[in-house]
Amino acid sequence: MTDDKTLILLIEDEPQMRRFLRVSLQSQGYRLIEAETGSDGLVQVASRQPAIILLDLGLPDIDGLEVTEKLREWTTTPIIVISAREQERDKVRALDAGADDYLTKPFGADELLARIRVSLRHRARQEAGQDTPVFQAGKLQVDFNKRQVLLDGEEIHLTPLEYRLLTTLIRHADKVVTHTHLLREVWGPRQANQVQYLRVYMAQLRQKLEDDPARPRFFINEPGIGYRFKSE
Amino acid sequence: MTDDKTLILLIEDEPQMRRFLRVSLQSQGYRLIEAETGSDGLVQVASRQPAIILLDLGLPDIDGLEVTEKLREWTTTPIIVISAREQERDKVRALDAGADDYLTKPFGADELLARIRVSLRHRARQEAGQDTPVFQAGKLQVDFNKRQVLLDGEEIHLTPLEYRLLTTLIRHADKVVTHTHLLREVWGPRQANQVQYLRVYMAQLRQKLEDDPARPRFFINEPGIGYRFKSE
DNA sequence: GAGTCTTTATGAAATCTTTATGCCCAGCCT
DNA sequence: AGGCTGGGCATAAAGATTTCATAAAGACTC
Numbered sequence: 001m002t003d004d005k006t007l008i009l010l011i012e013d014e015p016q017m018r019r020f021l022r023v024s025l026q027s028q029g030y031r032l033i034e035a036e037t038g039s040d041g042l043v044q045v046a047s048r049q050p051a052i053i054l055l056d057l058g059l060p061d062i063d064g065l066e067v068t069e070k071l072r073e074w075t076t077t078p079i080i081v082i083s084a085r086e087q088e089r090d091k092v093r094a095l096d097a098g099a100d101d102y103l104t105k106p107f108g109a110d111e112l113l114a115r116i117r118v119s120l121r122h123r124a125r126q127e128a129g130q131d132t133p134v135f136q137a138g139k140l141q142v143d144f145n146k147r148q149v150l151l152d153g154e155e156i157h158l159t160p161l162e163y164r165l166l167t168t169l170i171r172h173a174d175k176v177v178t179h180t181h182l183l184r185e186v187w188g189p190r191q192a193n194q195v196q197y198l199r200v201y202m203a204q205l206r207q208k209l210e211d212d213p214a215r216p217r218f219f220i221n222e223p224g225i226g227y228r229f230k231s232e
Numbered sequence: 233m234t235d236d237k238t239l240i241l242l243i244e245d246e247p248q249m250r251r252f253l254r255v256s257l258q259s260q261g262y263r264l265i266e267a268e269t270g271s272d273g274l275v276q277v278a279s280r281q282p283a284i285i286l287l288d289l290g291l292p293d294i295d296g297l298e299v300t301e302k303l304r305e306w307t308t309t310p311i312i313v314i315s316a317r318e319q320e321r322d323k324v325r326a327l328d329a330g331a332d333d334y335l336t337k338p339f340g341a342d343e344l345l346a347r348i349r350v351s352l353r354h355r356a357r358q359e360a361g362q363d364t365p366v367f368q369a370g371k372l373q374v375d376f377n378k379r380q381v382l383l384d385g386e387e388i389h390l391t392p393l394e395y396r397l398l399t400t401l402i403r404h405a406d407k408v409v410t411h412t413h414l415l416r417e418v419w420g421p422r423q424a425n426q427v428q429y430l431r432v433y434m435a436q437l438r439q440k441l442e443d444d445p446a447r448p449r450f451f452i453n454e455p456g457i458g459y460r461f462k463s464e
Numbered sequence: 465g466a467g468t469c470t471t472t473a474t475g476a477a478a479t480c481t482t483t484a485t486g487c488c489c490a491g492c493c494t
Numbered sequence: 495a496g497g498c499t500g501g502g503c504a505t506a507a508a509g510a511t512t513t514c515a516t517a518a519a520g521a522c523t524c
Contacts (some may be wrong), residue, residue, distance in 0.1 A: 196471080198468090200470085201469095221478095224479070
């Protein structure tokens, strides 16, 4: 950390839009890093850990929607989508994929800055109550920063959905989380009634993380309601 | 559980906009309450505790900006501003006053719904790390947020209907609740005269929660009328 | 082609509904 | 007084229905 200015990542291929944003943001004291492609963007999010991501939908390699989905597999960093697509359908898709805001080009710098401040507020509130980068329960350890799960010290590989389901449950540890809530958080609002997904993935998590999958210690079912992660 | 639908408060004076939103939101399964003035809105936020606030800026009494500021003095409930003012200056002011999003009229219902889902996601993440209201009576403890019942510190498993019956009784603690009222709240209006359901489930609750089920301390029958939960 | 996600199928488990039985108590009759 | 009767109740348990767990087959992706 050379300096403590708020770091913003811009994923955008048009040079003139980049120039415009560079000026606007730096004049407000933000530090800006840039990526011209989706895949470079994904790498930079992981390596630089920006406070906010500004994402153009029309990228040369990966579509912005996909970038959003990939990011949401492991991070909750605010994503503000910036796009020329003004169709309502595009907005809904992006927001449901996990974006936090959607601005249509052209837009004013002041509005963007205000929306950035909103996202920073959210992030601050979120971090306030999230003091454990590493979660532990019994012989199970989850490192949210490394996206790593250890059982008895040994690393267990989880697929993206398995990991998201696990972390969602852990965030609500010991609380019953309803089917719809889990599905909305992990699969998105469109899949909110695909209860069978949950059954399948719960079985997989138990298979991988329970001593005796048939007599679970962590992943408790509450019939007719949802599931609960039991931390003790 | 009178209703587990997400509660949304709409603060808006134009009747036709209210009608439009009422239809859109209710079709998605949200429960909507309405306020026509800013001052009424402020009261309702406090009394009904909605999950989200939809706020029109042009209200007859207080300006929406002021409403936002007043709310932000004590609550972080998401506020989505809905306004005809499309000036960038207005947006910036509202967002900086504490609003979480800003939609300019006219807007599509789908976009609003998507932005509501974004706000609900934020709220859920925020609430994940919070502590909860707990009801206590004797050695019985009910944690509404975890949906968990403890007796003498030990966890007692309740089925969905048992739990709803218990919480309904507790919500009216020490008051007699009539048969029909209980049946309506727990089983729905169609089963309002299936009194035998109550007998069966009362017996089960006593079995699980009373020291001596035959001589109940909590679950008191009021012959011919209904039941009463005795808190001491 | 390996890894992952979605879909389908099936038996098991949990829950809900219904039925059956006996209790207690009040009122009523002889 | 004693016994009969019926309403309201508690409880147990059988039947019906819903929900779950799991394996495994298809579909999709890189």
